[in-house]
Amino acid sequence: MKHCEHKLRIHGLILIFVWYLGVNTLTTEFPPSRLQDCNSTRTCAVCNAGYFANQSWAECSCCPRSGYCLDSCSACPPGAEQPESGEVECTLCKPGHFTPKEATIKCLSCEKGQFQDEQGQTECKNCSLGTFCSTIGCVTCQDCQAGYYSDQNGSSSCKPCEEGYYSNVTGSEACVPCRQGTFQNLTGQETCLPCPFGEHLNQTGKSSCIACEPGFHSNKTGEVECTPCDKGYYSNKTHTIDCEACPKGLYQNQTGQTECDPCEAGMETREAGDWECVRCLDGTYKPQAGPELCVACQPGSFSNGGIRNETNLNCTLCPEGHYQDKANKSQCTLCPAGTFMDGQGATQCKNCPAGNESLGEGETSCQQCQKGHFKASTSSDICKECPDGWYANFMGAVSCIECPSGKYCPNAAMGPLDCPTDCYCLAGVSSPACCNGPWYKESGNSCKPSAELLGITIGCSVVILFVCIVGAYNFRERRRAKAASVEHQPLTDNSNPMYKGL
Numbered sequence: 166m167k168h169c170e171h172k173l174r175i176h177g178l179i180l181i182f183v184w185y186l187g188v189n190t191l192t193t194e195f196p197p198s199r200l201q202d203c204n205s206t207r208t209c210a211v212c213n214a215g216y217f218a219n220q221s222w223a224e225c226s227c228c229p230r231s232g233y234c235l236d237s238c239s240a241c242p243p244g245a246e247q248p249e250s251g252e253v254e255c256t257l258c259k260p261g262h263f264t265p266k267e268a269t270i271k272c273l274s275c276e277k278g279q280f281q282d283e284q285g286q287t288e289c290k291n292c293s294l295g296t297f298c299s300t301i302g303c304v305t306c307q308d309c310q311a312g313y314y315s316d317q318n319g320s321s322s323c324k325p326c327e328e329g330y331y332s333n334v335t336g337s338e339a340c341v342p343c344r345q346g347t348f349q350n351l352t353g354q355e356t357c358l359p360c361p362f363g364e365h366l367n368q369t370g371k372s373s374c375i376a377c378e379p380g381f382h383s384n385k386t387g388e389v390e391c392t393p394c395d396k397g398y399y400s401n402k403t404h405t406i407d408c409e410a411c412p413k414g415l416y417q418n419q420t421g422q423t424e425c426d427p428c429e430a431g432m433e434t435r436e437a438g439d440w441e442c443v444r445c446l447d448g449t450y451k452p453q454a455g456p457e458l459c460v461a462c463q464p465g466s467f468s469n470g471g472i473r474n475e476t477n478l479n480c481t482l483c484p485e486g487h488y489q490d491k492a493n494k495s496q497c498t499l500c501p502a503g504t505f506m507d508g509q510g511a512t513q514c515k516n517c518p519a520g521n522e523s524l525g526e527g528e529t530s531c532q533q534c535q536k537g538h539f540k541a542s543t544s545s546d547i548c549k550e551c552p553d554g555w556y557a558n559f560m561g562a563v564s565c566i567e568c569p570s571g572k573y574c575p576n577a578a579m580g581p582l583d584c585p586t587d588c589y590c591l592a593g594v595s596s597p598a599c600c601n602g603p604w605y606k607e608s609g610n611s612c613k614p615s616a617e618l619l620g621i622t623i624g625c626s627v628v629i630l631f632v633c634i635v636g637a638y639n640f641r642e643r644r645r646a647k648a649a650s651v652e653h654q655p656l657t658d659n660s661n662p663m664y665k666g667l
Contacts, residue, residue: 243265244264263287263288264287277321281303295309312353314332329348329369329372343369343371345366360374379403380393383406413433413434427454428454448467488506500527517543520534520563521540540562551577554573555574568595573595575595
């Protein structure tokens with residue numbers, strides 16, 4: 166087909182033609198037989214779409230507008246297109262497009278998952294691992310966003326990370342499994358979550374954590390293994406955050422247990438979380454095994470097995486002669502002097518009745534007051550000795566008897582004695598009042614002075630009176646003589662003269 170219509174387009178045609186025909190074609194002149202003479206028998210023809218009038222052919226002037234007189238039109242090479250007719254050049258395929266064939270009217274768009282970042286290409290490239298293209302005609306591929314991945318070349322979309330996996334960077338070829346102690350229960354995630362309290366996980370790439378079994382706990386997040394309950398603690402359920410302390414009365418001497426054990430008889434735990442039982446304190450007891458605590462001994466009883474390295478299974482009643490008025494005691498107290506206890510389990514001792522006493526501690530009975538002693542009423546007092554002039558010549562006296570008149574009682578434990586001759590005894594005396602002769606004589610219940618004693622007394626009185634009178638007279642006379650000598654003394658003294666007067 167002859168082409169005689171021209172358009173002046175110079176740029177690009179030489180390169181396209183070199184690529185398609187080779188250097189030799191461009192540098193070799195076509196033989197004269199290829200040139201067409203313009204005459205009346207030839208007409209100018211337009212190249213169809215997909216073809217072009219190659220400018221390297223000889224020019225002729227028969228066609229209007231200085232067109233080319235060609236033997237035929239050339240096909241556009243692969244990688245180029247010409248959607249219009251009557252063109253003198255082809256257009257390179259744009260980036261994102263291609264054509265593997267010649268004489269292409271319009272380049273093809275790259276398929277999804279492919280791209281082409283250069284022009285004039287005959288094929289597209291697959292998106293690499295970690296990238297994708299979701300539309301046709303991509304110039305470049307995009308990186309998969311965090312939480313997604315692409316593990317195949319030529320992907321049109323990225324896959325979300327599965328449960329138990331994550332990706333925290335873009336362009337991932339594969340997701341990373343969640344490490345031990347973490348999980349992810351959603352798809353397309355950038356991070357994993359730590360296992361919550363009460364759970365653990367000792368595997369990777371999991372969508373959920375495992376609950377702690379009974380006897381174990383986890384009080385931190387992100388635990389790989391649950392921790393066994395310590396001694397003295399337990400857990401009887403799953404998902405335990407903190408183990409519970411064994412209550413008082415129970416114990417646990419092993420780890421990782423689901424319950425606590427009761428203490429044996431005579432044993433207890435005094436604090437929550439104790440891992441071993443101890444003996445009941447003295448003053449307390451526990452008769453049988455169980456969770457109960459040791460109980461305080463009641464007043465009137467005691468326990469002291471501890472001092473013998475024994476357990477207190479029961480309390481012991483206070484023996485005779487002892488008492489205990491308080492609870493929780495390890496021993497009983499001896500009854501004090503003046504009291505007694507003739508039975509067991511006493512909370513207080515008894516006072517001895519009237520006429521009785523107890524002189525020592527821990528007495529189980531009272532004794533009668535000794536002769537010469539008495540006690541008037543029931544009390545803790547001891548018997549008192551009869552006062553002078555009183556007596557009790559029998560045991561257990563509640564009072565003493567006054568010694569009668571005409572008698573005397575030198576010993577309270579004996580009976581009254583007759584008053585001696587020349588003596589008199591009033592009621593209630595311990596010794597007789599005797600009149601010592603010859604000066605005194607007994608007269609009834611008193612002593613009278615004798616005549617001799619009266620004479621001597623009067624005589625002595627007269628002599629003493631006379632002496633006093635004489636002494637007083639002599640004293641008076643001496644004072645009078647002294648006063649007279651002073652009145653007759655001269656006014657001057659020759660040895661030491663001096664003047665006196667006004």
